[in-house]
Amino acid sequence: MVNARLGTGLWPHLVHSLKPASRRHCLLCESIGQEALCADCLHDLPWNAHHCQRCALPLPAGAGLCARCAEQPPRQSSAIAPLRYEFPVDHLVAGLKYHRHLENAPLLGQLLLDAVKAQGAPDLLLPVPLHDQRLAERGYNQALEIARPLARHFQRPLEVRLLERKRATAAQMTLDAASRARNPRGAFRLNAARLARLGPLHSVAVIDDVMTTGATLAEIAGLLASAGIADIRFWVVARTP
Numbered sequence: 491m492v493n494a495r496l497g498t499g500l501w502p503h504l505v506h507s508l509k510p511a512s513r514r515h516c517l518l519c520e521s522i523g524q525e526a527l528c529a530d531c532l533h534d535l536p537w538n539a540h541h542c543q544r545c546a547l548p549l550p551a552g553a554g555l556c557a558r559c560a561e562q563p564p565r566q567s568s569a570i571a572p573l574r575y576e577f578p579v580d581h582l583v584a585g586l587k588y589h590r591h592l593e594n595a596p597l598l599g600q601l602l603l604d605a606v607k608a609q610g611a612p613d614l615l616l617p618v619p620l621h622d623q624r625l626a627e628r629g630y631n632q633a634l635e636i637a638r639p640l641a642r643h644f645q646r647p648l649e650v651r652l653l654e655r656k657r658a659t660a661a662q663m664t665l666d667a668a669s670r671a672r673n674p675r676g677a678f679r680l681n682a683a684r685l686a687r688l689g690p691l692h693s694v695a696v697i698d699d700v701m702t703t704g705a706t707l708a709e710i711a712g713l714l715a716s717a718g719i720a721d722i723r724f725w726v727v728a729r730t731p
């Protein structure tokens with residue numbers, strides 16, 4: 491007999507929590523196993539094995555910096571993106587962002603965590619914020635959801651008030667490269683009162699799902715650098731080539 495007071499909204503969660511934790515479907519091929527991805531699907535992901543140390547652009551093996559970063563060093567001290575933004579990573583990210591597949595977030599967060607673990611803990615983790623209006627439409631910020639396993643591992647705060655988005659920018663993927671580079675300019679600001687409250691910061695990891703041209707992250711890095719933060723790291727799940 492169902493207890494009516496539970497309300498139907500609780501059922502998906504309840505049913506999920508009653509499933510044995512040891513059995514689940516691979517998020518990509520649906521084969522039954524114990525992890526979010528089966529070993530084959532994990533192996534076949536488009537790993538961004540060799541990339542620019544400063545902007546995570548995929549590079550041939552052996553190259554440390556891309557031509558652009560070598561010519562004009564960016565504000566961030568490092569960038570890590572474990573995956574290239576290709577199938578099926580684009581599918582997992584789009585599922586999280588546009589189709590409420592929140593179960594993809596712990597997987598993407600764990601893949602990112604595995605890649606950045608060796609860097610050690612920054613002072614705080616800064617998920618790239620959504621504009622309030624988009625946050626209200628979507629109901630969650632995918633960058634924040636991806637960052638949760640990293641905050642747990644590093645035992646560092648997930649900072650959601652320091653960086654504010656001033657206006658909604660057009661979705662990056664719908665714009666051509668020149669427009670994408672222009673698009674985020676002036677889109678963010680640092681909350682000065684929050685910054686003062688946090689005290690001196692040495693290192694900040696900026697976390698996002700996808701890095702395209704890097705213009706959004708570059709603007710954030712500029713703001714953080716002007717606030718005196720020396721070690722700015724980009725931690726993103728996937729990088730477009």
Ligand SMILES: [Zn+2]
Binds near residue numbers: 517518519521
């Ligand atoms: Zn699989």
Ligand SMILES: [Zn+2]
Binds near residue numbers: 545560
């Ligand atoms: Zn680079």
